[in-house]
Amino acid sequence: MQSFTPTHEEFTKRYATAIDTLCEIARAYFFSGRLNDAQRLLRTSLQLIEGSERELQHRLKLLILYGQVLVVNLLITRGSADLLFSTILNAKQIAEAAHDQQGIADALSLLGQAHNFATLVASLKNSVSPFSPQGQGKYDEALAYQQHALELREALHDTRGISESYFQIGVVYERAQQYDRSQEYYTKARQVADQHGYPFEKTEPTRHSSIHALRQGNLDQALTLALQALSLREEARFKPYLPLDHLLLRDIYEAKGDTANAQSHIEIASTIASEMGLTTLVSSMPNMRDLLATQQEGT
Structure with missing residues (x-):
């Protein structure tokens, strides 16, 4: 019986296919609301490739998805933000070392969301309004990260990311009670999502526009x-x-x-x-x- 030893290229291809499959399963868990299952699978996957320097791009892909899950988990469970921040900062570090502009942009956007939600959750836990008049600076970090992410995404022509960044910037302005500016960014986010057929990215700016109409009594x-x-x-x-x-x-x-x-x-x-x-x-x-x-x- 003839033995078969995969070449380096074949091994790398199979490895990449395995990581892609794990991400697809984790994303399916995530979208179906099985947040614990998504987190468990992503943690296990990250442990499996730990220490493999030549697989950093695969690690980055897993970390970005893990960060997306943890951001949502923070909002709806109001848990600790420590793991969220360490995960995203790890992703950002890997992306910067690899000069991966897309990875850097995604990590920056997640950092902005993490700062936004951490401030929001802390306010809700303390029974105080999460809205901060301009000048108090509660959401300055969130805004800076999102603006940087938007610049990179525009340079990359990442239309899905641009739509997301417009929305996230709008959220920060909404928190700062700059409602006209927030509506401008929500409109931009919806327009880009409409143009390219992104229902996911169109959802939140539409929902927040509804909240604005409720605020106005319309x-x-x-x-x-x-x-x-x-x-x-x-x-x-x-x-x-x-x-x-x-x-x-x-x-x-x-x-x-x-x-x-x-x-x-x-x-x-x-x-x-x-x-x-x-x-x-x-x-x-x-x-x-x-x-x-x-x-x-x-x-």
Whole structure:
């Protein structure tokens, strides 16, 4: 029987295929709301390739995806941000060493999101408004990282990343109560996503535009946009944030005095959260109208 020893190129190709498959499985877990399974698989995968210097690009790919999962996990579980920051900083270090501009841009964007969510979660835990009038500087780091990421993504012609960066910059301006600027960036994000057919990237700017309409008391527009965001989320098949979409609809229907629809959406949100093992998610999320009211009081 003839033995077969793979060449270096064949071995590398098989290795890359294995990493791609692991990332696909982890991403499927992530999108279906199985956050613990996604994290477990990514941790195991990173351990398997630990110490292999020539496989740094594979490690970077795993770390970026791990960072994306941890960012979402921080928001919906309000856990510790330590692992999140160490993971993203590791990714950034590898990308910089490899002069990987795409990896650097993705890591910078994740760092901006991490700073944003860490500040948001700390505010919610302390029962204070996450909104910060311009000049307080609570979100300065988040903004700086996102602006740098946008510059790199524009140079790379990364349209998906550009749409994401526009949205993330808009979020920072929203937190800083610069609503006109935030709406400008949400519009840009939606336009790029529309042009290139990115339902995932279009969802959040649409949802935040709904929140802005709710803030202004334009309930019909808020409802239209919230329903669009829900439809886009379902099209993108991203389950972790689905409860948040239904909770926003609950808040809008309550503002319109439609208690039946409000109750329906809170029940749907609770069911989806329970399916993901997030039994306290719905109860831990403040009513958006109450949050906006505290924001206005602090202005």
